[in-house]
Amino acid sequence: MPRPREFDEQEVVARATALFRRLGYHATSVRDLGGALQLTPSSLYRTFGDKHTLFLRALDHYRATDSAEAEARLNDTGPCRDVLRAWLQWLVTGDDQHTGLGCFVVNTTTELGTTDPEVRRRTEAAFDVTRQAIAAVLRRGCRDGELAADLDVDAATELLFTTVLGLRVRERAGHDPARLAGTIDAAIDALGPIPDRGDSPGT
Numbered sequence: 001m002p003r004p005r006e007f008d009e010q011e012v013v014a015r016a017t018a019l020f021r022r023l024g025y026h027a028t029s030v031r032d033l034g035g036a037l038q039l040t041p042s043s044l045y046r047t048f049g050d051k052h053t054l055f056l057r058a059l060d061h062y063r064a065t066d067s068a069e070a071e072a073r074l075n076d077t078g079p080c081r082d083v084l085r086a087w088l089q090w091l092v093t094g095d096d097q098h099t100g101l102g103c104f105v106v107n108t109t110t111e112l113g114t115t116d117p118e119v120r121r122r123t124e125a126a127f128d129v130t131r132q133a134i135a136a137v138l139r140r141g142c143r144d145g146e147l148a149a150d151l152d153v154d155a156a157t158e159l160l161f162t163t164v165l166g167l168r169v170r171e172r173a174g175h176d177p178a179r180l181a182g183t184i185d186a187a188i189d190a191l192g193p194i195p196d197r198g199d200s201p202g203t
Helices: 009-023 030-037 041-048 051-074 080-093 104-112 117-143 153-172 177-189
Strands: none
Touching: 009 030, 009 051, 009 104, 030 041, 030 051, 041 051, 051 080, 051 104, 051 117, 080 117, 080 153, 080 177, 104 117, 104 153, 117 153, 153 177
């Protein structure tokens, strides 16, 4: 009797994440998964239960990797405007391996919307983490005098978060990076001028 095929479950989830990110949930068939993961349908079902369960695992994996990297970039030191601009530019340039794929969380939200409670719980949690990270950068900017002390942080957070979603969709649609860069500059400019610290000559 042949021995069961052994495989690295985490590596399988990572490859499934790449496939779901590229094709989406509905367009990815069990046959597609079997081919990409080099597993038989029986092995897939035995390990993950069904396609939906594997998809949830893929979303969790994405949040633990790509989303975590985005959060780390927002936690970077340096002037808050520079941190935000560099983060936004990274979102739309990424790397050669992921160019044109967009954000898996955003892609999933546009495809499944509110129809899947388990998916929505994960996507909204990811969005909340992003909002909180943006707000933390803005509050630091206000505290350090890089942004106006009376800046409406909640409103500015929502503006930047909405900009992020639009940039991610446009990046996936293949829009001109130069135009996306212009949008990023406009979003940063919307935070207002650098406050006048009131220094006078000789002080």
